[in-house]
Amino acid sequence: MTQFIFFSGKGGVGKTSMACAHAVRYADEGKRTLIVTTDPASNLGDVFEQEIGHQVTPLATMPNLSAMEIDSDKATQEYIDSAMLPIRDAFPPQIVQVMEEQMSGPCTAEVAAFDRFTDFLDVPCENGIAFDIVIFDTAPTGHTIRLLELPAEWSRSIDAASAGSGQTCLGPAAAIQHAKHKYGRALSAMRQSAQTRFVFVLHPEAISIKETRRAIDELIKLDIENFSLIINGIIPDEGMQNPLFAARFEMQAHYLMQIESNFPYSKQRMTLLADEIKGVEKLRQVGKVFFDGETALQMDEAVDVQLQDESFASPLDFVRAQVQPNGHRRTVFFAGKGGVGKTIASCITAVWLARQGHKTLLLTTDPAAHLGDVLDTFVGDKVTSVNGQLNLWAVNIDSKAAAEAYKTRILDDARQRGRPESVVKVIEEELNSPCTEEMAAFDKFIEYASQDEWDAVVFDTAPTGHTLRLLELPVDWSKQIDVKVFASVDATVADDVAKARFAKVIYMMSDPEQSTFAFVMYPESTPILEAWRAAQELSTGGIHPGLVVANMVIPPEQTTTLFVQFRRSMQEKYLKEIAKRFSVPQVQIPLLPNEIKGLKMLTELGEQMYGMEKVTV
Amino acid sequence: MSNIIPLLNTMPTSIAPADVEFFDPPMCCPTGLCGPTLDQALLDLNEIIQTLERDNLRVERYQMTNNPNVFLANADVMKLVREKEMSALPITVVHGKVIKASAYPTLDEIHTALMELAK
Numbered sequence: 171m172t173q174f175i176f177f178s179g180k181g182g183v184g185k186t187s188m189a190c191a192h193a194v195r196y197a198d199e200g201k202r203t204l205i206v207t208t209d210p211a212s213n214l215g216d217v218f219e220q221e222i223g224h225q226v227t228p229l230a231t232m233p234n235l236s237a238m239e240i241d242s243d244k245a246t247q248e249y250i251d252s253a254m255l256p257i258r259d260a261f262p263p264q265i266v267q268v269m270e271e272q273m274s275g276p277c278t279a280e281v282a283a284f285d286r287f288t289d290f291l292d293v294p295c296e297n298g299i300a301f302d303i304v305i306f307d308t309a310p311t312g313h314t315i316r317l318l319e320l321p322a323e324w325s326r327s328i329d330a331a332s333a334g335s336g337q338t339c340l341g342p343a344a345a346i347q348h349a350k351h352k353y354g355r356a357l358s359a360m361r362q363s364a365q366t367r368f369v370f371v372l373h374p375e376a377i378s379i380k381e382t383r384r385a386i387d388e389l390i391k392l393d394i395e396n397f398s399l400i401i402n403g404i405i406p407d408e409g410m411q412n413p414l415f416a417a418r419f420e421m422q423a424h425y426l427m428q429i430e431s432n433f434p435y436s437k438q439r440m441t442l443l444a445d446e447i448k449g450v451e452k453l454r455q456v457g458k459v460f461f462d463g464e465t466a467l468q469m470d471e472a473v474d475v476q477l478q479d480e481s482f483a484s485p486l487d488f489v490r491a492q493v494q495p496n497g498h499r500r501t502v503f504f505a506g507k508g509g510v511g512k513t514i515a516s517c518i519t520a521v522w523l524a525r526q527g528h529k530t531l532l533l534t535t536d537p538a539a540h541l542g543d544v545l546d547t548f549v550g551d552k553v554t555s556v557n558g559q560l561n562l563w564a565v566n567i568d569s570k571a572a573a574e575a576y577k578t579r580i581l582d583d584a585r586q587r588g589r590p591e592s593v594v595k596v597i598e599e600e601l602n603s604p605c606t607e608e609m610a611a612f613d614k615f616i617e618y619a620s621q622d623e624w625d626a627v628v629f630d631t632a633p634t635g636h637t638l639r640l641l642e643l644p645v646d647w648s649k650q651i652d653v654k655v656f657a658s659v660d661a662t663v664a665d666d667v668a669k670a671r672f673a674k675v676i677y678m679m680s681d682p683e684q685s686t687f688a689f690v691m692y693p694e695s696t697p698i699l700e701a702w703r704a705a706q707e708l709s710t711g712g713i714h715p716g717l718v719v720a721n722m723v724i725p726p727e728q729t730t731t732l733f734v735q736f737r738r739s740m741q742e743k744y745l746k747e748i749a750k751r752f753s754v755p756q757v758q759i760p761l762l763p764n765e766i767k768g769l770k771m772l773t774e775l776g777e778q779m780y781g782m783e784k785v786t787v
Numbered sequence: 788m789s790n791i792i793p794l795l796n797t798m799p800t801s802i803a804p805a806d807v808e809f810f811d812p813p814m815c816c817p818t819g820l821c822g823p824t825l826d827q828a829l830l831d832l833n834e835i836i837q838t839l840e841r842d843n844l845r846v847e848r849y850q851m852t853n854n855p856n857v858f859l860a861n862a863d864v865m866k867l868v869r870e871k872e873m874s875a876l877p878i879t880v881v882h883g884k885v886i887k888a889s890a891y892p893t894l895d896e897i898h899t900a901l902m903e904l905a906k
Contacts, residue, residue: 262868584830593837
């Protein structure tokens with residue numbers, strides 16, 4: 171029986187490296203192994219140093235190992251192509267074009283990506299021979315949960331569709347009936363403890379632990395129960411000679427104890443390595459450390475580490491110019507993969523802006539958000555002023571609650587217009603589709619972004635791939651509204667109002683005078699590539715990066731031991747690359763002996779990052 | 788014809804055409820709910836359909852992505868679609884005959900057509 175292993179955990183914890191190290195180990199043991207990523211910001215190609223792409227690709231250097239990156243854009247295109255095949259030949263070009271535009275909507279993308287994902291749970295074989303092991307390097311936690319929750323939601327929506335109108339926005343009813351069994355089988359395979367295991371990769375840090383707890387609880391609700399943990403990034407003995415790393419190890423020890431008592435699952439530890447994990451050879455070595463308990467890789471002490479006498483950060487006034495309101499309101503979006511420090515960066519920035527006297531709103535639509543943890547105050551789904559900091563308000567847009575409110579609003583509106591309950595019921599069925607949540611969350615963001623009372627809005631965005639899809643929504647929505655104008659006899663006034671509102675937001679996001687997209691990353695190879703790809707994708711929509719934030723930068727004065735010198739020298743190489751690739755102002759958040767939490771610490775970091783001029787509070 | 792054969796798989800189970808058929812314009816879902824506001828014309832239609840079904844009439848709705856074969860099977864519908872493209876839609880068919888194009892009919896219009904075209 172094919173074994174399935176899902177690697178889960180917040181981006182940046184080493185999930186991909188651990189998934190790949192497992193894949194290499196199993197393949198070396200002679201097991202036919204497939205590694206699949208569903209992460210929209212996938213990077214298997216970077217790790218294996220080979221182009222992979224959207225099909226099962228045998229690795230040139232590994233006889234038993236194949237890999238595949240599920241590219242949701244490509245999956246969507248394939249899905250559209252198969253649905254459009256009969257239409258292209260038989261219908262006039264104008265209709266074909268409208269249909270194609272319509273099918274580029276968010277529902278189609280969601281359906282197509284999930285469809286590919288379940289394909290591997292259903293028939294995991296190549297040339298008719300089943301794989302022994304299929305490893306999924308899943309998307310960051312929040313997104314993973316959404317993906318896993320879909321089958322349940324879909325079953326409901328499929329049942330409703332076949333009982334009611336016979337149509338849903340998910341596609342032809344017949345095709346869905348077929349898919350229902352497929353999704354059902356996928357979910358039941360996930361529930362088989364003998365067949366499927368969920369491996370959570372985490373760091374011994376508060377936020378990582380909380381994230382893991384949340385993700386496991388969500389899975390337990392779906393009757394999934396086979397879990398194990400990999401605690402990654404543990405500072406080894408040779409790191410401890412340096413006071414900063416020693417202090418960080420103290421912090422880790424505290425959290426390791428917490429993990430021991432909170433998670434009754436099998437746990438394994440993995441040490442922080444002095445250099446990067448890249449290429450099959452390195453993955454084999456990681457396997458030796460992880461599976462065989464060999465001590466961490468020997469550093470070549472003969473190598474003379476050359477450190478640069480340079481910080482790579484940009485002058486403060488360049489950096490400030492990208493975040494300060496300049497005559498009108500400024501919206502700063504923090505983009506980047508989950509876990510790279512978007513929340514930290516947005517909290518530091520929002521606190522600094524507020525202390526400069528700007529009325530500032532800090533908001534997130536990220537289901538894995540932890541604004542409240544970092545600000546050390548309660549942040550709910552209503553705009554509330556942040557206790558202890560004048561001029562600062564925060565809100566956590568809960569997409570589930572937003573979806574409920576959105577449904578209620580639409581249903582109430584229908585009732586007020588005198589629609590009978592039978593029709594209201596039909597609407598309610600339609601609203602139970604998987605995309606309602608996403609739309610509602612974005613609708614909520616637009617609502618806040620359109621409020622004129624703020625001098626500055628800081629948006630702690632969702633992880634990269636997810637964010638991109640969200641940002642594409644307004645465009646898709648405008649298209650959908652265009653289609654609806656065709657559909658109805660009279661375009662409703664409300665549609666025009668909604669359209670004008672979206673147009674305003676789209677314009678605001680692409681105007682560098684009003685909006686800044688700040689890309690947050692670690693000074694490491696994969697995170698930089700991911701941020702770069704995300705920036706490239708955004709630039710096709712006319713949005714360009716305005717600022718880069720390098721997080722967890724080892725301060726030069728801390729390079730007192732060889733271990734730290736190795737890591738700083740690795741970072742310097744990448745800080746330089748960040749500057750070269752992005753050619754926009756760079757700001758840095760230092761690696762600190764403890765976690766960033768509370769207003770005092772955020773204030774200090776803000777002054778360090780943006781300077782201290784004009785502090786009013 | 789060969790490119791149409793695979794579509795036979797998605798033919799409706801019942802061969803006899805419904806009493807009233809709506810050939811809808813492209814929409815995200817039947818009530819047009821995939822946008823931020825409701826389309827009242829589509830809601831009106833939904834009420835009309837419920838009324839017709841209460842009178843034991845068979846009503847079907849078709850969209851081009853889901854049921855291209857049904858469009859292709861009705862020569863009058865395809866003629867309108869080819870001539871007027873998107874502006875031909877929606878098209879309403881009663882007992883196989885087109886009774887209205889470019890807009891949805893009222894309940895009265897459908898009742899009149901049902902009486903005139905009574906089998």
